[in-house]
Amino acid sequence: MFKHLLHKGAKIKQSIALIILLVITMPLMEASATVKSFKKEADGVSFKLDKGLMKIFIRKDDIIEVKYTVFNAFETKPSLVVNNKWLQRPAYTVADTKTEVIISTSKLKVKINKATNAITYTDLKGNIITAEDSDNKSVTPATVAGINTNTVTTQFISPKDEALFGLGCHPLDSLSINYKGRNQDLAIKYLTGAIPVLLSTKGYGLMWDNYSASNFYGAEADNTKFKYVSESGKQVDYYFFYGPGFDHIIDLYRTATGRAPLFGKWAYGLFQSQDRYMSEDEILTVKDNYRNNHIPVDAIVQDWYYWDPLPIGSHVMKPERYPHPQKLVDALHKANLHAMISIWPVFGKGTPNYDALEKMGGLTDITWDNVVTHTFDTYYDAHNPKARELYWDQARDSLIKRYGWDAWWIDQCEPDNGALLDARRQSNFAIGKGIDYFNTYSLQHTKGVYEGWRRDIPGKRAFFLVRQSFAGEQRNASTLWSSDIECTFHDFKDQVPQGINACTSGIPYWTSDIGGYHYHWKPADWSQPDKRELFTRWFQFGTFCPIFRIHGKGERAIFSKNWDENTRAILLNFDKLRYRLMPYIYSLAGRVTNDNYTIMRSLAFDYRGDANVYGIPDQYMFGPAFMVNPVTEQLYTSADADKKAKARQVYLPAASKWYNFWTGELLDGGQTISAAAPIEILPLYVKAGSIIPMGPDVEYATEKPNSNIELRIYPGANASFKFYEDENDNYNYEKGQSATFTLNWNDKAHKLTISDTKGHFPGQLKSRIFNIVVVKGEHGADVAPTAKADKVVKYNGKAMVVAL
Secondary structure, three states: OOOHHHHHHHHHHHHHHHHHHHHHHHHHHHEEEEEEEEEOOEEEEEEEEEEEEEEEEEEEEEEEEEEEOOOOOOHHHOOOOOOOOOOOOOOOHHHHEEEEEEEEEOOOEEEEEEOOOOOOEEOOOOOOOEEEEEEEEEEEEEOOOEEEEEEEEEEEOOOOOOOEEEOOOOOOOOOOOOEEEEEEEOEEOOOOOOEEEEOOOOOEEEEEOOOOOOEEEEEEEHHHHEEEEEEOOOEEEEEEEEEOHHHHHHHHHHHHHHOOOOOOOOOEEEOOOOEOOOHHHHHHHHHHHHHHOOOOOOOOEEEOOOOOOOOOOOOOOOOOOOOOOOHHHHHHHHHOOEEEEEEOOEOOOHHHHHHHHOOOOOEEEEEEEOOOOEEEEEOOOOOOOOHHHHHHHHHHHHHHHHHHOEEEEEEEOOOOOOOHHHHHOOEEOOOEEHHOOOOHHHHHHHHHHHHHHHOOOOOOOOOOOOOOOOHHHHOOEEEEOOOOOOHHHHHHHHHHHHHHHHHHOOOEEEEEEEEOEEEOOEEEOOOHHHHHHHHHHHHHHHOOOOEEEEOOEEOOOOOOOOOHHHHHHHHHHHHHHHOOOOHHHHHHHHHHHHHOOOOEEEEHHHEEEEHHHOOOOOEEEEEEEEEEEEOOOOOOOOOOHOOOOOEEEEOOOOOOOOEEEOOOEEEEOOOOEEEOOOOOOOEEEEEOOOEEEOOOOOOOOOOOOOOOOEEEEEEOEEEEEEEEOOOOOOOOOOOOOOOEEEEEEEOOOOEEEEEEOOEEOOOOOOOOOEEEEEOOOOOOOOOOOOOOOOEEEEEEOEEEEOOO
């Protein structure tokens, strides 16, 4: 009884304490702060509220930044994500009504409700694009991991027919492609990514400029609202981008956060990698097996622990296994192969690099439980500019510039300290508390190595393969890969929507380990039929990813004896297809850099008006022409394989007609078909009204100039394609040393117009041959060059019209 009374008394005390807490925090929890006054300024409109401040920055006619705080001033620290200085100030007007303040630009209107400070975005005709909820922005006291901070929230109204895409790559996530009606954890950790960029089919994008662990809630109020909640901050800070098309939204996002530089042409070819090559002799054997068997490949990768048994961070290739690092890299270069090496941001004690970083205060207290040595090794402070500089200097002098490596594999950069996430929150970076910079380690890490590379290795384009990306990371020459997924059909199936959404988040280059990284942390037996089927299907998908990589535990190179001859023939056919498409792919890469384009495209990029595409997780456009439909079901080697049709369902968007790439059959859009999916093909459809330049068979990307091109024209609608060329490496393209010409197909007149070539670069072709093929049935179908072109023309860089 006495214990019961004590318990009851404790409960009463807890209730009183809770009531007091609610009374204390009530003013801060109320989101409906009213507008008391406003002031037009050069860069936007400032609002004094009865509780706090708000400012709406007019960054461009179609880019709006919103800041809100309950404190007496906004934070003044610079953004890590947004690098645009916004030196140009667009004209805008402000109107004051009884209930609203209306800001107008040349492209949209921003309406602020005086009673609630809720913002509504409309087009110039007054049609609502999106709107904050009346319960919209809040900054609420909270304690997280023992740290006194504030939870920051924004909430928007969301119509039932809205679809939402983006938010980065979440490798173990479900197959959902559309975040409408679902939630997403946005705290970067092992096998979980976060890119706080959201695109809506209503024609707008949002980016939250907050770096703490966050959550997206897409099913609020019976799916009529969504909200973004960050666990720490002093202010709401988000960007609104008005498209309405997805391409323009991504263009605006990269206008704010930086353009993606162009990779060397080689980087769009095949990477051969394995966990892990153990010696230089093994790498040279891989080189010989590819080149002697005439299998197209452009890069060979040295993965981790080449330093064993030295501590991690030593940046030393163990001499007993790698006696001639320079000769190794030279031999790869002589064989027209590029060399990539893995270098981690983690340091074991007892290395000169550790000691130098510790001495200058460049280490964190975040450690990784090393799975190899079972030591706790230390992350350097990537948020410290001097530590970034020293980190780069060490890697440059030990490996990168010393031996001439061409690319850098940036692994383990979450930073990964397992389940000890509160330790990351409590850590102190040079820039501030870990809780406030939870998601930006990879962004700052790649910033340091990219800036160092650009300064110290000027003649070679940077390429970084990175395990995590955050908003803005595309400017650091980074390719995001989906981490250590398993060798299963389930994991493969998950990768397709994650790749699509990662690219929809504004990061243009994404890849996965073809075949998966591990099978229960051991190599899969790739000689088994089920694993051969898995690898074949994954390789077909990888052919149509922005970056094309074999990697993981166990021998799986194309020449491997693990493959039977039928499997090897399929792999070779897709490898050759990738290389035949190099003129198409490299031209699209030029558009990524010059036009802020997206290669791996959610169907909503091109078919936003077709609601049927919103929930499809496993179809996407690869550039303007190809619709890719990976086969992620185990059709041949499952227990019930004899009962499964060797096909998959494919929706053909209504706005186009579609050609079967393999047969040339023309199909109407607006229907779902059962697409044939035998093991040797991936269902692949080309949009009517496409031009695809295809090159010759080559064994590496730059083996032959684009002097003889097969131009496949898919009639049924007008078409256009911009062909891009440059020197294939170095940064002279940034100085204008590149060339383009445009191919235009007039479907009604059946004429192809080739424009004048614009631009010039050293080594540019003075003339080339076009083998023009108007696809019809089997004529112009499949991978191999078409036997007889419809017309062969010589192009000397001057405009010409070809009647067909």
